[in-house]
Amino acid sequence: xxxxxxxxxxxxxxxxxxxxTLAAPGLLRxxxxxxxxxxxWLLPWALADGPLSGALAGLALGLLxxxxxxxxxxxMPALALLGWWWGRLPRRGPPIERxxxxxxxxxxxxxxxxLSVLLQRQAGxxxxxxxxxxxxxxxxxxxxxxxxxxxxxxxxxxxxxxxxSASARG
Amino acid sequence: MPFGRLSRVPWLRPVVGAWPWALVAAVLVAVRxxxxxxxxxxxxxxxxxxxxxxxxxxxLQAAQQLDQQTRLSQLELDNRRLRRLLDLQRASPGKVxxxxxxxxxxxxxxxLVLGAGGLQxxxxxxxxxxxxxxxxxxxxxxxxxxxxxLLTDSASKVGVWVGRTQRQGLLAGVGSSRxxxxxLEKDPQVRPGDVVVTSPASTLVPPGLSVGVIQSVDxxxxxxxxxxxxxSAPVASVDWVQVLTxxxxxxxxx
Numbered sequence: 001x002x003x004x005x006x007x008x009x010x011x012x013x014x015x016x017x018x019x020x021t022l023a024a025p026g027l028l029r030x031x032x033x034x035x036x037x038x039x040x041w042l043l044p045w046a047l048a049d050g051p052l053s054g055a056l057a058g059l060a061l062g063l064l065x066x067x068x069x070x071x072x073x074x075x076m077p078a079l080a081l082l083g084w085w086w087g088r089l090p091r092r093g094p095p096i097e098r099x100x101x102x103x104x105x106x107x108x109x110x111x112x113x114x115l116s117v118l119l120q121r122q123a124g125x126x127x128x129x130x131x132x133x134x135x136x137x138x139x140x141x142x143x144x145x146x147x148x149x150x151x152x153x154x155x156x157x158x159x160x161x162x163x164x165s166a167s168a169r170g
Numbered sequence: 171m172p173f174g175r176l177s178r179v180p181w182l183r184p185v186v187g188a189w190p191w192a193l194v195a196a197v198l199v200a201v202r203x204x205x206x207x208x209x210x211x212x213x214x215x216x217x218x219x220x221x222x223x224x225x226x227x228x229x230l231q232a233a234q235q236l237d238q239q240t241r242l243s244q245l246e247l248d249n250r251r252l253r254r255l256l257d258l259q260r261a262s263p264g265k266v267x268x269x270x271x272x273x274x275x276x277x278x279x280x281x282l283v284l285g286a287g288g289l290q291x292x293x294x295x296x297x298x299x300x301x302x303x304x305x306x307x308x309x310x311x312x313x314x315x316x317x318x319x320l321l322t323d324s325a326s327k328v329g330v331w332v333g334r335t336q337r338q339g340l341l342a343g344v345g346s347s348r349x350x351x352x353x354l355e356k357d358p359q360v361r362p363g364d365v366v367v368t369s370p371a372s373t374l375v376p377p378g379l380s381v382g383v384i385q386s387v388d389x390x391x392x393x394x395x396x397x398x399x400x401x402s403a404p405v406a407s408v409d410w411v412q413v414l415t416x417x418x419x420x421x422x423x424x
Contacts (some may be wrong), residue, residue, distance in 0.1 A: 003194050022271075022283065023272065024272065024277075029276065031276065032275060032406065033276040033277065034276060069278075069279045069281070070317065070319050070323060070325065071279070071307050071325050073278070114278070117278045118278070121278060121324060121325070122324075132344055132345065133346070135342055138276065138345065141276075142277075155259040
């Protein structure tokens with residue numbers, strides 16, 4: 001199973017995450033809020049490649065994204081945790097290629113990521129402004145658009161990567 | 171009947187028969203005697219649909235605007251010269267025009283990435299203006315790009331000035347598209363519609379750049395009055411911006 005990281009082309013595909021974050025295509029937004037591209041890439045990667053590779057990919061993505069953004073808030077711990085959790089999922093339960101569970105996982109993941117960023121950003125500004133309407137709007141819109149895009153993007157990537165690892169094994 | 175009897179006189183018959191021409195001649199004489207009053211009235215009545223309308227008004231307004239712009243640039247020149255005499259603004263800012271190559275205005279971070287950087291003379295801390303006014307300050311610089319923290323970012327704080335009531339305030343982003351203006355005193359006597367410019371006492375940004383318009387005022391806020399400001403520059407749709415570069419600290423000190 002854990003063979004995706006040996007293919008340089010698949011590893012390089014992670015570069016799409018910072019590029020899409022910078023480009024922020026206007027069509028794929030809800031209320032001006034773009035989806036969390038890191039979650040959309042990390043979810044199929046971790047599901048196809050296992051917990052250790054998922055956590056490392058989360059760390060690497062966090063490093064990339066942190067240097068793109070203002071201020072000291074970091075996404076590394078949340079992304080590493082998500083990669084590790086999603087990597088452990090296929091071993092326990094039934095297979096989860098279904099669109100609904102992919103959307104649900106992406107929703108939980110982007111909620112966790114958004115909350116971690118929100119807590120870090122507001123810790124400096126003071127706790128009184130933690131739940132302003134603007135922050136709530138950003139959080140909800142990002143969770144919504146990520147969960148809507150996940151069945152489309154994640155299932156395609158997952159199909160591609162599962163097929164590759166199956167052919168590598170067999 | 172005298173008229174009937176006259177028409178029976180043979181040599182008078184053509185004269186009486188030409189009475190419509192006599193009427194025309196009388197009208198012409200009347201026009202001549204009244205110096206054309208009847209004629210110009212009739213012309214006015216007929217030509218009323220073609221009288222000068224909005225087009226001419228636009229020309230007049232354009233001329234007025236041009237006049238105001240020239241006066242404004244003249245006053246700006248005067249202002250700069252007087253400030254230089256007073257040594258208030260040591261280094262007159264240069265302007266670097268830069269394209270916006272990445273725009274994240276809806277995410278947790280409100281930032282732009284510009285396609286010009288350290289090689290063009292941009293330094294961290296420079297002010298960034300767009301058509302309409304100040305939009306943010308440069309947060310970090312690479313050789314060919316610069317990252318701008320917008321005024322709407324929740325870490326941004328800039329000192330501003332309400333010109334009508336002459337009060338200072340602190341413009342702080344809250345993560346939405348409209349930053350909040352925090353006043354220092356309890357009753358700043360501002361009302362919606364007041365224009366907000368950068369503070370003349372600020373050392374971070376050049377004084378007198380327009381920032382926005384107060385949209386609503388919350389007078390019951392603690393600890394002091396709080397107002398919501400609509401930025402005058404359209405941050406979400408701006409494509410080219412200008413960076414007001416300052417000279418280096420050594421040059422500014424001299």
